[in-house]
Amino acid sequence: MMQCTDIHDRFLFRLITKKAVLYTEMITTGAILHGDCIKQLKFNSSVEHPVAIQLGGSNPEELSRCTKICSDMGYDEINLNVGCPSNRVQKGLFGACLMQDPQLLSECILAMQESTMLPVTVKCRIGINNEDKYEYLENFVNKIINDKMTTLIIHARVAILNGLSPRQNRQIPPLKYENVYKLKNSFPDLEVVINGGIRNLNECLNHLKEVDGVMLGRAAYDNPMITSNVDSILFNANDSFRSRKEILKIYLEYCLQQNENGHPFSKTLKHIFGMNKGMNNAKKYRRLLLDTIQTNNLKNNIDNLISMV
Ligand SMILES: Cc1cc2nc3c(=O)[nH]c(=O)nc-3n(C[C@H](O)[C@H](O)[C@H](O)COP(=O)(O)O)c2cc1C
Structure with missing residues (x-):
């Protein structure tokens, strides 16, 4: 989460849960390739694992180079952002608007997979604009899936590309968890992680009856201690509990x-x-x-x- 899950926040969360996968803020390929790459990508390898980096971009060659850099730096997973609806991101033709171009998205994913042995995961929405029917999501996934793709993280709302701010896009489009559940049914071999509006571990447990994983954003950031039982309840591990x-x-x-x-x-x-x-x-x-x-x-x-x- 931009402005939130930086290196300090991830240090905090690692004191609370040893097992949950932590994600960086989205970092654009431009920032990595033309900015201070080391500063952008720095993470604390002695405490943060497992940690995934989220990339934003839509140029296969640039994504490939960034994937290689991040892979060499020791991240555990490379995630591609296909869910952000902000205007800035749309101008760069990446984020949620990549859902409109599954051909280009497939090329991006392939280029990334060819540059690393790590899992390359995608975080997307259930659809864009008024495309909130399950069939849209299934059709989209059919177009981008390949043998190497293990995991999809899905924010269970559409992204409305014109007219709503990013903040409104996290609140106004209704959550359609059932679309994500159905996707898991249609793609049993794909690890499906659900995201959006999940408030506590009880809700996580309910979702886990239908899908393989849950991702918490705002609820965890606003109240970090709600994740204090993640290791014991979701991972059956008790060794890391701290008050x-x-x-x-x-x-x-x-x-x-x-x-x-x-x-x-x-x-x-x-x-x-x-x-x-x-x-x-x-x-x-x-x-x-x-x-x-x-x-x-x-x-x-x-x-x-x-x-x-
Ligand atoms: C301040 C803020 C920054 C965010 N930045 C990102 C981001 O960089 N990449 C991303 O995939 N999602 C980002 N999101 C969206 C969240 O990851 C998540 O998909 C969304 O908030 C819905 O999940 P939640 O209800 O658990 O928060 C951001 C959300 C917020 C509130």
Whole structure:
């Protein structure tokens, strides 16, 4: 998620769940090939695995080069964004508008697969504009699927390419989970991961009766601790459980250390506004966090913050 799942946020989530796959923000091929590639792609290999990088682009040759770079850097999965409806992305002719050109999309996927041994996955919508019927999705997948494709992640809404902002495109088109379920039925060998509007682990468990995986976006970002039972409930692994206090303490110490390395508190502390969501003093905690960012003084407030969760 852009502006959200950066290297710091992924550090936080790894303190909470060891097993969930974490995804980077979308990084465009242009930013990798013409920008500061190392800065864009840096991840913390000692803690982040399994971690997937999400690429945005529509030029097979450029996607191939970026896939190779990311693969060599040690990511575990390369994901292609075919779901973002923003105007900026549409101007670059990638994101959700690639659903309109399955021929080009297939070429992109093939070029990426040929550049790596890693899984190349695609994150798409159930359709675009008014194409919300199941048949559209099935037809689309039939056009892009190939022997090497293992996994599709599907945001269970259409993307409306004209007239809605990206934010509205995450809220207004209705969720049609049944289209994703049906797809799994039609493609039993394909790993199908469902996304969109999933609020908690109970809902995850319900979806997992129909599909192979679930992806959480906003619910997890806004309230990271809802993922605290992911390892035990979804992966049957109990070894990594830490309390909310322990997690916050480690993360705040990380923020201090990052600050010494030049990363402002605004970039690291912004990820923990939801760390005590729903608790009595959530408002007080958020106010103190904001004050800490503004005054640039975490050392003073660290014990107080920890005591509030
Ligand atoms: C701030 C923000 C940034 C996002 N950035 C991306 C992105 O870079 N790539 C992507 O595939 N989806 C992105 N999304 C969409 C989410 O991944 C997800 O598909 C969508 O929010 C629906 O899932 P949710 O209801 O669990 O949040 C973003 C969503 C938000 C709120």
